[in-house]
Amino acid sequence: MKRNKFDLFMAATLVLITGLITVPSFAQRDLLRILSPPSGLVVRPGQTVTITVSADSAVQKLVLVGKHPLGLARLAFNGAAGIVAEGQGEGRPLQFLLTIPTAIQPGTYRVTAVGRTSGGTVESKALALDVERADEPIRLWAEPSIIQFTHVGDQIPLRVLGAFADGTRAELTHSRKTTFASAAPRVASITAAGMVTAVAEGRTSILVRTPSADYSVPVRVQETR
Amino acid sequence: MRTRIFLLCPAILSLFATPLFAQMQRQTLDFEDLAGPSRFDVAQPPVHELSASVSGGEVLRNPLLAPPGKTAVYGTSFACSGCLPEISIQFNQKVSDVQISLHSLHVLAVSYTAEDEEGELQRVILPEGLRPGAGSLEFPFQNIRQVTIADSAPDWSLTMDSVSFATGSSPVLIDPVVAGLLKGPAVTTNVNAIAAATTGFVQGAAADGTTQVVLRIPAANVGQTFTITVINDQGQASTSVPNDGGVMALGASLNTLASSLTVNAVSTRQGAEAFAIYRGPVNFSRGPQDDDLTTRSVSLSAASTSDTTSTAVTVARPPVVLVHGLWGDASSFDDFTPLITDTNFSINYAVYDSPITGITSTVPTFSSSIESTIEANSLGFAYNAPGVLTQINNFIAAYRTTANIAGVKADVVTHSMGGDISRTTFLLKSFLANNTFGAGPINKLITVATPHLGTPVAADMLTSSNTCVRNTLAGDGDIALQSVTFSGQTAHGAVFDLEGNGFGGGLSTALKSLKPVQPFPTAYLAGIATSANLNGLNCIFCNAEALRLLCAGDPLATDLTAKNWPKIFGQDNDTIVPLDSALNNLTGLQYSGVIHTAALETLDFNGPSVLDPASNISSEVITLLNEAPTGVDFH
Numbered sequence: 001m002k003r004n005k006f007d008l009f010m011a012a013t014l015v016l017i018t019g020l021i022t023v024p025s026f027a028q029r030d031l032l033r034i035l036s037p038p039s040g041l042v043v044r045p046g047q048t049v050t051i052t053v054s055a056d057s058a059v060q061k062l063v064l065v066g067k068h069p070l071g072l073a074r075l076a077f078n079g080a081a082g083i084v085a086e087g088q089g090e091g092r093p094l095q096f097l098l099t100i101p102t103a104i105q106p107g108t109y110r111v112t113a114v115g116r117t118s119g120g121t122v123e124s125k126a127l128a129l130d131v132e133r134a135d136e137p138i139r140l141w142a143e144p145s146i147i148q149f150t151h152v153g154d155q156i157p158l159r160v161l162g163a164f165a166d167g168t169r170a171e172l173t174h175s176r177k178t179t180f181a182s183a184a185p186r187v188a189s190i191t192a193a194g195m196v197t198a199v200a201e202g203r204t205s206i207l208v209r210t211p212s213a214d215y216s217v218p219v220r221v222q223e224t225r
Numbered sequence: 226m227r228t229r230i231f232l233l234c235p236a237i238l239s240l241f242a243t244p245l246f247a248q249m250q251r252q253t254l255d256f257e258d259l260a261g262p263s264r265f266d267v268a269q270p271p272v273h274e275l276s277a278s279v280s281g282g283e284v285l286r287n288p289l290l291a292p293p294g295k296t297a298v299y300g301t302s303f304a305c306s307g308c309l310p311e312i313s314i315q316f317n318q319k320v321s322d323v324q325i326s327l328h329s330l331h332v333l334a335v336s337y338t339a340e341d342e343e344g345e346l347q348r349v350i351l352p353e354g355l356r357p358g359a360g361s362l363e364f365p366f367q368n369i370r371q372v373t374i375a376d377s378a379p380d381w382s383l384t385m386d387s388v389s390f391a392t393g394s395s396p397v398l399i400d401p402v403v404a405g406l407l408k409g410p411a412v413t414t415n416v417n418a419i420a421a422a423t424t425g426f427v428q429g430a431a432a433d434g435t436t437q438v439v440l441r442i443p444a445a446n447v448g449q450t451f452t453i454t455v456i457n458d459q460g461q462a463s464t465s466v467p468n469d470g471g472v473m474a475l476g477a478s479l480n481t482l483a484s485s486l487t488v489n490a491v492s493t494r495q496g497a498e499a500f501a502i503y504r505g506p507v508n509f510s511r512g513p514q515d516d517d518l519t520t521r522s523v524s525l526s527a528a529s530t531s532d533t534t535s536t537a538v539t540v541a542r543p544p545v546v547l548v549h550g551l552w553g554d555a556s557s558f559d560d561f562t563p564l565i566t567d568t569n570f571s572i573n574y575a576v577y578d579s580p581i582t583g584i585t586s587t588v589p590t591f592s593s594s595i596e597s598t599i600e601a602n603s604l605g606f607a608y609n610a611p612g613v614l615t616q617i618n619n620f621i622a623a624y625r626t627t628a629n630i631a632g633v634k635a636d637v638v639t640h641s642m643g644g645d646i647s648r649t650t651f652l653l654k655s656f657l658a659n660n661t662f663g664a665g666p667i668n669k670l671i672t673v674a675t676p677h678l679g680t681p682v683a684a685d686m687l688t689s690s691n692t693c694v695r696n697t698l699a700g701d702g703d704i705a706l707q708s709v710t711f712s713g714q715t716a717h718g719a720v721f722d723l724e725g726n727g728f729g730g731g732l733s734t735a736l737k738s739l740k741p742v743q744p745f746p747t748a749y750l751a752g753i754a755t756s757a758n759l760n761g762l763n764c765i766f767c768n769a770e771a772l773r774l775l776c777a778g779d780p781l782a783t784d785l786t787a788k789n790w791p792k793i794f795g796q797d798n799d800t801i802v803p804l805d806s807a808l809n810n811l812t813g814l815q816y817s818g819v820i821h822t823a824a825l826e827t828l829d830f831n832g833p834s835v836l837d838p839a840s841n842i843s844s845e846v847i848t849l850l851n852e853a854p855t856g857v858d859f860h
Binding site: 062066072083111112120124151156183203205213214217218224 | 286552594597619627659692703768774775824
């Protein structure tokens with residue numbers, strides 16, 4: 001991940017922060033709120049997203065952190081690129097810039113504002129970003145390519161991988177564009193996350209689909225005594 | 226439509242008209258156990274199944290024009306990248322009465338190759354080919370070794386949904402695990418069951434010192450004596466059971482394994498047959514000459530007073546399973562080259578990163594927003610070990626199917642907590658399963674930066690004084706848990722299980738429960754960070770500084786400096802795992818100038834990580850995969 005640089009101005013400001021701020025009840029109001037973009041926004045690898053955060057003035061310091069590999073967002077402040085901010089109150093929301101890594105796997109990534117108050121740490125509700133490539137795979141496959149259960153109830157996760165026209169490959173298991181279906185759920189079921197569960201003895205196949213390609217994995221459930 | 230093919234030349238026909246053995250058995254290859262897309266895309270490696278290898282195209286599953294009752298076919302087309310305009314079916318023994326069910330839009334050219342009595346191969350081209358449409362090709366001949374079906378049209382396309390053929394005139398190798406011929410953890414001595422087996426025909430065995438295959442030899446009469454000799458790849462009678470594998474009689478003890486054996490044919494319901502068990506070599510590589518090979522070969526000679534037959538045995542490497550660590554997934558190994566791109570190895574990924582749902586509470590507590598992001602990779606050894614064991618067993622089973630090689634073990638390569646979880650699999654009742662001949666599915670265990678004796682960072686992460694650091698890292702997906710309750714069960718957190726001072730003290734109950742002596746040969750690789758890996762922490766406009774400022778007062782934030790971080794461990798370390806812990810207080814291979822994981826670069830530690838090619842650890846793992854399990858680097 002590209003490293004962020006801490007803004008000298010912000011550092012100096014934070015070092016000067018002293019004193020305790022009395023907060024009546026952290027549980028009764030959201031001290032940190034992500035105002036925009038809306039949850040579920042589709043973003044592309046390499047894209048920089050502007051995220052607006054409302055931070056109560058009781059929040060002495062805060063960062064915006066995304067699930068790995070998103071990491072910490074940069075603070076957009078007078079064109080500088082800091083990381084740590086301080087709460088400015090609801091009327092003065094903060095803007096952060098989050099750059100989506102180019103090598104990221106498609107899927108849903110949560111972004112949370114984490115802050116420090118005199119009463120401890122506080123967090124915002126998470127923002128979910130749906131990272132998806134603009135192109136579709138020209139070939140799809142899954143691993144393992146064969147599933148042979150020996151016990152009913154056992155589970156095996158499927159990994160879905162795609163090859164793209166530009167020569168790159170990516171794991172697509174968690175992409176919202178990837179769907180799973182079992183031809184015989186009474187033999188083996190599959191969740192939206194790709195977890196296959198042996199239900200009863202028999203044979204079936206799991207069909208994996210994206211908008212441009214499909215792949216089927218044979219499944220056999222045969223109890224060993 | 227049913228097309229019967231006849232040769233025009235009676236002289237050629239008579240070449241192959243030798244009498245059939247009484248115990249002929251049919252094998253049918255139907256592709257139903259293989260994966261693929263519904264439409265042509267890219268050529269696949271050859272399909273090895275039963276006594277045949279099919280090449281030139283790819284498996285299609287659920288194609289639009291699948292025959293009734295079929296879900297998989299094998300085909301080739303101009304629309305398939307890398308596919309050939311012909312399908313070749315090679316048999317690894319002489320077969321007879323071949324029948325192929327296929328479909329094409331064009332006239333097909335058909336030929337086959339058969340072996341005459343002198344052992345010479347004769348190619349026969351069928352003069353009329355096969356007319357377009359769906360039909361069945363029949364070859365009512367014997368000693369067939371190969372069939373080729375070609376479509377010469379510019380828009381060539383053909384599919385076949387089954388190939389069946391009869392065997393019986395030659396000895397066969399049978400995988401007793403697939404054929405259901407185990408009694409307890411040993412091969413059955415029920416000769417009628419072995420004689421009647423119609424599944425599990427394989428072309429070889431994995432070199433894991435455990436896998437056994439049955440050699441079934443058709444005999445002329447009961448009491449016929451066969452001397453079975455292992456022939457090495459130089460064409461000489463083997464003198465080394467460890468290098469070439471050995472043979473023993475049905476029901477015999479493993480300590481009777483030898484390079485040759487004399488057996489007598491017995492009466493079975495299928496006729497007179499003789500049997501022996503072949504157990505593969507203890508290691509694939511016998512030395513540098515094998516290090517760059519995918520497979521090697523031996524053969525089993527069965528000599529009687531009237532005849533000598535030779536059965537080729539492919540000796541293959543066991544599959545490799547990679548197991549990631551805490552908060553990781555399969556992508557943790559994305560840079561682990563050259564191993565992951567080395568085509569000599571069958572690489573598989575065991576993962577445990579599924580979302581945990583139905584969470585009702587955690588210790589320590591997190592916001593509901595963070596709780597909803599908890600994945601299995603934040604949970605402890607006992608929760609994840611069953612799933613990892615299931616995956617290892619499945620990779621071995623899939624390897625048997627796709628490579629047509631008998632095998633019961635895998636070489637397991639782990640990063641960080643993946644090593645602890647892999648060791649925990651041994652504690653499961655199902656580990657020493659009968660279908661591994663009671664030996665378990667792990668051949669060698671190679672641990673990279675595994676905290677066998679825990680790490681002091683784990684306990685630090687769970688203390689209340691580090692709440693800010695813990696909550697901030699949780700936003701990154703790095704959720705430190707003591708326990709989590711969900712769906713009516715409570716599981717240890719991974720970080721809780723990783724507690725230990727790194728010298729052997731203060732171990733979590735999970736680490737204490739692991740056997741001090743490994744039940745499988747284990748090699749330990751450890752990283753040691755240097756000042757060059759730490760001096761990035763001294764930055765002032767960076768993420769490390771952000772954490773120090775945000776979480777001022779938290780000991781872990783205060784210690785996030787080049788000077789303080791090593792003091793957490795009191796010994797050499799890779800910035801997360803102490804050296805003694807990675808080596809399990811034993812000897813191992815040490816790599817200087819590396820950090821535990823690339824994810825730490827986010828916090829301004831400087832790479833490379835132990836899984837980075839610059840660490841050379843991946844190359845070392847390849848060396849260890851070639852090294853004998855009795856080698857100096859294995860405990």
